[in-house]
Amino acid sequence: MKGILLINLGSPDSPEPKDVKKYLGEFLMDERVIDVPLWARNLLVKGIILNTRPKASAKAYKKIWWDEGSPLIVLSERLQEKVQEKLDIPVALAMRYGSMTIKKGLQELVDKGCTEIKTIPLYPQFAMATTETIDVKVDELAAAHFPQLKITRTPAFYKRQDYINVLSKSIAEQLDGLDYEHILFSYHGVPERHIRKSDITNGNCKMDGKCCFKKGSPQHEFCYRHQCEITTVNVAKKLGLKNGTYSTTFQSRLGFDPWLQPYTDRTIERMGKEGIKKMAIVTPAFVSDCLETLEEIAMEGEEIFHEIGGEQFTVIPCLNDREDFAQVIANMAKEWTVDEKPATV
Template sequence: MKGVLLVNLGSPDSTDPKDVKKYLGEFLMDERVIDVPYWFRSFLVKGIILNTRPKKSAAAYKKIWWEEGSPLIVLSERLQEKVQQKTNIPVELAMRYGSPSIETGLQKLYNQGVKEVLLIPLYPQFAMATTETILVLAEELRKKHFADMKITHIPAFYNKPEYVKALSNSIKEYLADKDYDHIMFSYHGVPERHIYKSDVTKSHCKIDGSCCNTPSKAHEFCYRHQCFQTTKNVVEELGLDENNVTTTFQSRLGVDPWLQPYTDRTLVKKAEKEGVKKLAIVTPAFVSDCLETLEEIAMEGKEEFLEAGGESFHTVPCINDNEEWVNVLAGWINDFNK
């Protein structure tokens, strides 16, 4: 019997600093998130970050928390429920960090007699800290607890025409009655070293402005290329003016160089130096709205832009449980079940 496991990032169980600390501990101790030797990662996370960041993050979560719970969890559950209605095989939901865990999701499928699982990481672009860590953990759990289970997965889908169309249509629909003179595509940032580590050719990626546009096997696992290509795909699909579109990266941590240009600095630059007054911002690295979109962009980003001289700021919702996106997922699942 076949089944499906949708996997998203995860969320604290509540806005209590203790729950946030637990979640951040699991997230930041992942060797594919902070990819430094264990002793240093432990010192950095347990000795410094977890003693200062949980209260601040808890306050941020309180700003965006819904009555039903974490927006990311609630939206992921809505997606799972809608997809389940369009397929006749079991569809379960799991989070890489927090609850419900990947092990719990696999166990639910196993209990229903599922022996062949289609794993769908809910990330359009591949990255060490997202898709890769999900696949690695799922395989570890399979070997340990579900040895007779087979797991396959859907690779990064940023370039799939049906996804590009669904994403583009959701953006077009939201902006139909909005007044804007520039669109920014903001993606979650990663350290530059992650790009080099993910380069299967060990020589192509140079982050020099040209390698992402030069065909290479490296692009299959290059987060930077896939982000810029996502923007290009939407620009082409919607017939946007490239001169009025910018791609940026948000949420950097620490002092090491991360992918640039940075979203926060670019927001200020657009308003102060380039005369952009009416901005629309899209966050296509996220399938579901979450802290990074609802608080970091829709609240902090808006404040930064308006204080720098901007006049209006429109945050385009993530694709969430959009009906066209639901149909795309259901189509992939039904193809798997043939």
């Protein structure tokens, strides 16, 4: 029997410093998140970050925590339930980090009789620190604990026609009747070196933004920057946005190494200084609202914008548990069961 395993990032068990510290330790010690030698990662994470950041992060989590728990977990569970309603094969949910482990998710499906499992990372765009680390972890767990399982991976779905349609619709609904001057597409940032490490052409990417738009470049399959840029382009085309009324930025940088630019916070500040009074912002690298969207964007971003003279700051929710997005995920499962290819843009 076949089964589906949805996999999202994860969350602390609570917004208390001890749980946040445990979660950050697991997350930041992942060699595909902070990709430096183990001794340096230990020094940075265990010697510095875990001694300084958990309290501040806990305060941020408390600002966005729901009565039901972590927004990311709650929304992911709601999505899983809706996807299950649309399919006649088992659908389980797991997180890359935290107590809802991938091992538990695989075991749940095995206990239901599944011998073939399709993993669906809930990230539209591929990145070392998201999709790749999930794929590697699944392979490790399958080899060690579930050698009888046949695992099928799901490629990045940023170019799926149904995904672009749903993302565009969700934005259009929020912008309907809204007077805005600029819409910012803010994606989670990654260090520039991650882009180079994912370049299967071994050096074709020059980090100048030009190769992102060259058709047929083989590295695009694993280039996060390209996939973010093309997501914006396809949505803008679908919505009929005019050049100059939208742009792509990157948020959540960490440390002092160069990360993908332009940075979201600095762009918000710059546009406010340039006289933009009404801005909308969408975060297409996330499918579930979480700390980075609810606190970093909806709270910190709005504060920056208002402090610099901005007046209207509209944050567009993630796709979360929308019925039409649940259908997109269900479509991925159905295509797998009948060996069909999706329509892309």
